[in-house]
Amino acid sequence: MAEDLKVCSVPCKVSWMELETLCRSERLHCEELGVNRANINNFEVDFLCDYKKTKEDEFYLVKWRGFLESECTWEPRRNLKCPKLIKQFHIDLDQELRRYKKRCTPKKLDKQMSSFLLQKAKVRLRLQQWEAHLNYTRNHPGRIFVVNDVDLEGPPRNFTYINNYKVGSGIVLDEMAVGCECKDCFKEPISGCCPGASLHRMAYNDKGQVRIRPGQPVYECNAQCRCGPDCPNRVVQKGIQLDLCIFRTENDRGWGVRTLHHIRKNTFVMEYVGEIITSDEAERRGHVYDRQGSTYLFDLDYVEDVYTVDAAHLGNISHFVNHSCNPNLQVFNVFINNIDERLPRIALFSTRAIRAGEELTFDYKMQIDPMDTESTKMDSSFSFAGLPSSPKKRVRVECRCGSDSCRKYLF
Structure with a gap:
């Protein structure tokens, strides 16, 4: 029985990031995860979660790579070596301030705004990971x-x-x-x-x-x-x-x-x-x-x-x-x-x-030259929300392509 178990394996249900977090929290080294004796004490910023400022300095709530979200810390700007993340954080902050018609950056963000910026940072990180996965999977030169x-x-x-x-x-x-x-x-x-x-x-x-x-x-x-x-x-x-x-x-x-x-x-x-x-x-x-x-x-x-x-x-x-x-x-x-x-x-x-x-x-409903008997077209079932299940009884779907020659409806 033990010999049979040697060839058994199951997919890991924990992400690589979560595994790295566990390794760092337990002070374990893992070559495949890139956690070793030389860098186990290195601190890399995943994203910035919140912001506040005093007369002396600006502070950011930092989510550290390889550490749990509950272990975020407030750090002064002068201690951070991540100019791109800081710039992106302020772009997101400015957009959100404009949405609420606020002209000046407050000394402390309210819970609604800080929550939005946190979710935005998390989504951007997930999209970056997906982008890396797409480029790892593709077999074509174009990135x-x-x-x-x-x-x-x-x-x-x-x-x-x-x-x-x-x-x-x-x-x-x-x-x-x-x-x-x-x-x-x-x-x-x-x-x-x-x-x-x-x-x-x-x-x-x-x-x-x-x-x-x-x-x-x-x-x-x-x-x-x-x-x-x-x-x-x-x-x-x-x-x-x-x-x-x-x-x-x-x-x-x-x-x-x-x-x-x-x-x-x-x-x-x-x-x-x-x-x-x-x-x-x-x-x-x-x-x-x-x-x-x-x-x-x-x-x-x-x-x-x-x-x-x-x-x-x-x-x-x-x-x-x-x-x-x-x-x-x-x-x-x-x-x-x-x-x-x-x-x-x-x-x-x-x-x-x-x-x-x-x-x-x-054009999902492309038209080939009528003199050509050979053609390829998009299936008429290419549809959007609200269409009935029968392909022969479809409602008209509004087109939002915005072109001058828009037909106004997809189907």
Whole structure:
């Protein structure tokens, strides 16, 4: 029996921060937690909880990293070596003072204000930890940042960041692409390279910008091809190249995504990633999501409506991209290692030049050129609170995108 127990293990229900706190309080060393003889007496500030001032000095109530909240101490400003945390604390304080139309910083904060600042600090710390987790999980060059300067909303619950499609039960994703023999796929494509083998044209120019109309398929070179990783016909498979920021919107649209770089027109930005499920399962989940208030179902109906991508609980940064009636992103169907036309990869490309700091959006009810019979669209069950469970009897939902061409309603 004892031998069997040696291979048993269960997940730890205590966070790393709580474990570090226990180690420091019990004066224990732990290499994995970074608590050792050299730094066990080091005191690092987690966040600032409260503020008061006297004639002699300003004081901050400090939450120390690795120590319980009940062990916070008041410290004079001159003793603190955390200028960024002090600056952020006063930004939050000034915003709260303006909200109550107060011009001067009081000598002592009331309980309501200090409680708000404490909650704000805790949320910011949780978002920083989530940001670190997202960047640890991602497999693409582009970094992810998280900002909430609007409310006390923390990281989303029941959401797992993934980099590629997760195949649902009963679905087989066969890699059946045929590789090309090109030495230079752009200048000297043999038999039209991979797009030509599928009777389609090359989708990108030499700068990696898409040059075909929305609705037409993109066939990239794949693992079977002789060309190298720098081939100009490999764009989407290289992943997100841009630094992007998940931010809290100010007009009740929840989270959004903005770019931290200038983006040229027709540039790949991100994929729409989630769990691949059957349309029957999507119908079942759609009813559940309607009752919960929102859904992230995306039909893969390039040739037939068989599969759907569900990004509600498994997804990447596209999960947080908002709708606009005048979007700056457009969807394209992309095929790489798998050429099953029922299972395209959904890539979002810029429709125009996008400024650094601008929010990224796409149209949840996008319209493809009516002359194109090939298209991809967002499932009509992509909805918000108040919609009935039946997808055929939906109420009109007000759109808050704010564009000049706003249709006023999402559905």
